[in-house]
Amino acid sequence: MREFKIPLPIVRAVLDPVFRVTLNARLPIAAQRALLDAVSLLQLVPDGSIVQRLQLGGRPAERVIAETAIPGSRTHAVPPERAAGAILYLHGGGYVVGSLATHRSLVAHLARESACAVYSLEYRLAPEHPFPAGLDDAEAAFLDLVDNVGYRPEQICLAGDSAGGGLALALAQRLLARHGIAPAALGLIAPWVDPTQVPTKDRDLVINRAWSQACAAHYLGDAAVTEAGYAPLLGDLFGLPPTYVQVDVSELLHDQCRQLVTALRGAGVHVRFSETRGLWHVAQLQAALVTEAARALSELAEFLREAIQPVSIDDLR
Template sequence: MRDIDIPLPIARTLLNPLFRVILNDRLPWRVQRMLMDIGSRAQLVPGDTVVHRLRLAGRPAERIAARRGPAVSDQRHSRVPAWSRSATSSGPVAHTAVSDQRHSRVPAWSRSATSSGPATHTAVSDQRHSRVPAWSHSATSSGPATHTAVGAVLYLHGGGYAVGSMTTHRSLAARLAHETGCAVYLLDYRLAPEHPFPAALDDAETAFLELVREAGYRPDQIAIAGDSAGGGLSLATAQRLIGRHGMTPAALGLIAPWTDPNQIPDRDRDLVINKSWSRSCAAAYLGGADGNDPGYAPLRGELRGLPPTYVQVDVSELLHAQCVELVAGLRGAGVHVRFTESHGLWHVAQLQASLVGPAAAAVRELADFLREAAQPVSVRDLG
């Protein structure tokens, strides 16, 4: 990965005014979303990343994985968008591939070569007229493959439930894919205020169920990860899956999770988040719902029976105290918890992993945790 290691003081100096401008509750949501997408161009997608566009829970989604074979060099008909190019003068990131599934009539899960289709090593394949589903690596006439050894990660992006997108989190999801060896499914769930609670939770629940029922994963092969609001959504999704469906995910990876939007920060701001903006997000997501609903505030929900959970947060964040409370609650409920408190980073610095060394180290630690949970070694797998 072609990373840049910017010293932390310089990175903080550069990012502070950027976040002050973008995460401003006086700006319309659509403007904030646009600015975040533009700003994310500096977050480099690792080389040898394959991105397949598909539909999951009726929403746009991306299946992101590390390339496992040689790439075809002829890119004359490539439809790779601008985000797959590195922000340097040296040109596009090596071997970043995109498969466009927007007009496909087939589930997005198959990539195996057949006599009528392209080989699996094709760097960029246009799937608009494909009739093969998009998340399986070996679909045949007998149906989608069942994943027995390789797990998956369902990633739910942050952004206060009102901003954020696949564009803003593609780089982080790609790094997790490379570090875990798992496919990472990045979901474009519905955002508030256009779609208040429980729209995002409904989308995340349905996405997980589709990965089980249609993609062939077992529930204990799918880890759920997310940052900030996406971290809270990950926790709420796991609670709903356990309570409604008896399905327990492999693990939870929570980066500075916002697990109770009812709590008011005791400070005005940290480097990234400010109190006024966070209160606007909380109100937009709640809509006319009950703020005591555990789906909205999963910190107040049932914590017993949750899978192994890793929580990362910096001590400088507005959400630090809430994360400490969450970890204490999880441990009190008998959940296996790993908790890391960084010093000198900022809210979801993992998004800038390609620019800041300590953030990249945090992503690697999270990936190690998720990989061990989603890809346990069994006697059957070894045989």
Template sequence: MRDIAIPLPIARAVLGRMFPVMLNARLSFPVQRKLMDLGATMQWLPDDTELRRLRLGGRTAEKLTARGSSGTGAVLYLHGGGYAVGSLVTHRSLAARLAHETGCAVYLLDYRLAPEHPFPAGLDDAVAAFRQLVEDLGHPAERIALAGDSAGGGLSLATAQRLIAEHGLTPAALGLIAPWTDPNVVPERERDLVINRPWSRACAAAYLGDGDRDDPGYAPLRGELTGLPPTYVQVDVSELLHPQCTELVTALRAAGVHVRFTESQGLWHVAQAQAAFVAAAAAAVKELGEFLKEAVQPVSTPDLG
């Protein structure tokens, strides 16, 4: 199916009615998950996308590629949803678009969710999936990028930190879309177009469970940042997470990490998921894909001319 371009005011008006219904702290998380999956029908796959189910780190995952692509490298994508909602269904379109933009395989992981599986279950799953890509599927760590949005962005950062510290594995890059890197921080405002404060606090509590809120795996913004790979952070200036993203970028640069930072205006939290019908969101996905492609695909001598 070909993309369409809906004017931003119309897209904002429609989504501004949908998200408060789906991401509502008064609903149980299972109900929210069903509503999110239903809403994802608006996010179709690009033409010529190939999808294969597999197991990674003991969890269901999907390998998405563009038909005919032969690029080396891989991307492990960790979906957002406050660590409590989100699924392969909600993020399949975004992962597929990154597969087309990078020309390599994108692995979308169905990691365990809170409150049924609080911290560190999701982190354990992500680390195990990355290690399996290296040890069983033959992808060198330096040719695997970690990417994710919102909670998945925070999980990507925490996964990279643990891989480096405990396994001596450094990913090729981090691609973070509005990453939620410290769930302890209470948003200053009540809501943005997508996220509201009561819902985010419910998610933070569900994810923490009986854990330690000072554990850097839970709040990777407070963890070790030195030695992380090149990182791209995308966020819109209207988002509740915008201040946290700017803090992360400042901290990464202070730690000597190469950082690219893009602040959009007029989009919303993880608008990249709506790239099928929002041109500005599609452009952001393209930029992220180009960054990841440069990181995971080595430049050969002939390419240098």
């Protein structure tokens, strides 16, 4: 397998200057995007991953599957040809950076551990395309999976990290409100669900207050902060599917994730919540390098797989 594990202190020491340079509000966004794409080359894709370029809802996308069931998979998932559904993955990056390339490793690990096809979407980014362009793209992609690929809504999970986690939540709300349909589950990695909130800390290992506030302004554009979908934490949470929220206690978004979990439970949503210690914002991106990150991503994959494909009596024989 094309991956190796590195001790946490070494990874943290390497990542700290990388993110200080790249996620910097004073650096042009085009430069941020180019640097992140370059750094993503260090995040390896597991052997046996098949990456297929396609279009979903008129936007570039990738379908990623594991060619075979990988021995030792923590989820003991079925081979992809027997998988009963799919995962639509929405990448993070403050709605202004991030791409298919930056998240290909994470998506491929999720495909391996879930044994489902994972569709990664290149939605439009701000400031060129502010809200609600990304949400419109995500909605079109989900409906494309239903209307043209042939999945039923309950066969599709939504997942995303950071801004992509917020987008996944906003999409689930829009699907309920506009179409009366819901995905099978939500898998949210440190989701940014309320860009109107100002972080109480200056920075964590990955993101900082100045950069996140600049991203929030770019994403909002000329819209009003009260528009449905911009801050999904403030929207209607009733009727949402089972949701798994992961976050590290050191993150700027830790308090916001706890608020989300409380609000979801108050709305009657089944929620699983896990808090790591010693990782960083969306450490799952480094699953190929960090054992603890790989473990967290495996747990998310198992949650999503079981939402699509519940364990049957045959699986227990």
